[in-house]
Amino acid sequence: MADVQLKEVDKIYEGGVHAVQDLSLYVKDGEFLVLVGPSGCGKTTALRMVAGLEAITDGTISIGERVVNNLSPKDRDIAMVFQNYALYPHLSVSDNIAFGLRLRKMPKQDVNQRIAWAAKLLDLTPYLARKPRELSGGQRQRVAMGRAIVREPQVFLMDEPLSNLDAKLRVQMRAEIAKLQHDLGTTTIYVTHDQVEAMTMGDRVAVMSMGVLQQVDHPQHLYDEPANLFVAGFIGTPPMNLFEGTVQVAGDDVTVTLGRATLPVAPACLQRYARVRGLDGRVVVVGIRSEDLHPASARPDNPTVEGSVELVEALGSGLMAYFRIDAESVRPAAVEAVEEAAGAEGIVAARPNLIAHFPPRLDLRLGETVPIAVDTAGLHFFDRETGAALR
């Protein structure tokens, strides 16, 4: 067990691409830290630098007491789980698991003991004699985990280990890995592009974008108090609704105007976003989480905005209602990156700009214009130029 410290780490590739910029990150002993961000944000590069598979251009990386900048991967006492599992195709499951132990010249008896222990832990005992190609995706994934845990390394590094599994299995393995890590108590750095995985698994989550660390925090803090527009747009499903709004300050009262609607900002919100008070007449970015929106009938005390119903998705436990409201919406880079990956750029303009999470069995007709109550205690404010939260 050991902590991991990255100090002002830079990675500039030969072609001049600045993949990771000035990354400082501290992972506590036994902690499960998730590195999350859209593809190309430098998270995998960061992980590979910790593993020693990628040389660092500048800065220091230490594992425990040791600076490992110039150590080869085998001397860093780490284990890594790869996205494609990287199982040795010519070796059986038990040989795959034992590979690292045998390289370290561990006595045969101990090796067998460890294999049996890992296989039992991961439900692999019946498959020990099989070759990787005779296993299902989930089983292969577990073999990769087994190969990592038998070594009892100081740090686990996991590079999108679940992205090759189908959705259902992914949810199941998510819980299993989190539990395994908790039981073993091994420091873990886990890379994913899936923010749900990040939120559910990590003790803390580090959000990266364009090679720069945006925010590191506990999942709930990340959700409640995003440091900037990128984190606000990236964390949370559905993403936060973001609009341009004009702030008006009159004595103690602060209001924000979205299109034609003027919303008084609740004092609780002003406590969190203290700088908003000083921005009378300025245009800022206003963020509203979908669960802070309610049917007007349910919250008669809350101010409302008018929106036309564009689409309703019934989830059983609730409704996902898509509205178009008369306000200038803001699309942070995070949302655009996700959309680009999905090939959905072209239809952005015609899209609904407000997503609300409503209770189930609500009668919403498409095209109908309805009042939507906004719980203004939950509003978020960001600087329009820098994207920083106005705290």
Next chain:
Amino acid sequence: MTTLEQAEAAAPRVAEATPGRRPLLAGNWWRYLVSLAAMAFALFPILYVVSAAFNPVDSLSGSGLIPDTVTLDNFRAILSGAPGEAGSSEAALDIPYKNWYVNMIFVSGATAVLSVFFGALAAYAFARYRFRGRRMGMMTLLLIQMFPTFLAVVAIYLIVLRVGRVFPAIGLDTLSGLILVYLGGVLGVNTWLMKGFMDSIPDSLDESARVDGATPSQVFWAIILPLATPVLAVIGLLSYIGTINEFIIASVLLDTTDKFTMSVGLYGFINDKYAQQWGTFCAGVVLAAIPVVVLFFFLQRYIAEGLTRGAVKG
């Protein structure tokens, strides 16, 4: 018609269509025709050689494809080292066929094994490491392959001659010298072929092994080499056959009858314009072919795999 009725109507037809016994040759008779033609094409020359080997008459033109009498005399003669008509003056000639046989296996085997080994080392470096001169090195290897080895036969002769003065063990008229020359000839193309194959082995396997604690040489021996077995088998076999067939360089470098390889030695039987001993020659050829055929049988599985791998994602 309802869906159910449709299904019922279709059912008996389905039953009819299930094959009880497929009539022989039905429909694809032409496939058998093509395969027969291919077999005839491949077997025809072999048939001639085998027939001549068992034929007591020593000429080719005088004998039909099926000999009148079958004899093992040719084999006996070549193995006892005394070919030619019994009682004739040539009987006294000592023909060390067994030596040639051993030489052939030794030279070809060593060339195959060493060229696979060195080629794999070079290919691993080219496939996995980035170093100064990597591209140049590969291009040079390819460029050299454009010229057949026998273009350099004079240069090779002179080099081996001079090297032999300092290191007689690898000089002219030595098998080790010959092997070295062969290795130089085949390494280039072998390296390219193996590099191509190794490129198809995912990098993450190396990385995983390195994280698991393997040194670069352990990665090579424990991961890359076992996974490259199919291509190693193909290349080994091709080098082996190529070396057995090679004549020009061997005939230039080897002098003593004892040291001849099979091709140089056998050539002696048909070299003499007025005393060509085709029967003995063919017997020698048939025996010499056995190790190749045996190897092919053992490596068949790998060869098919090695030649097709990389075409589709493994």
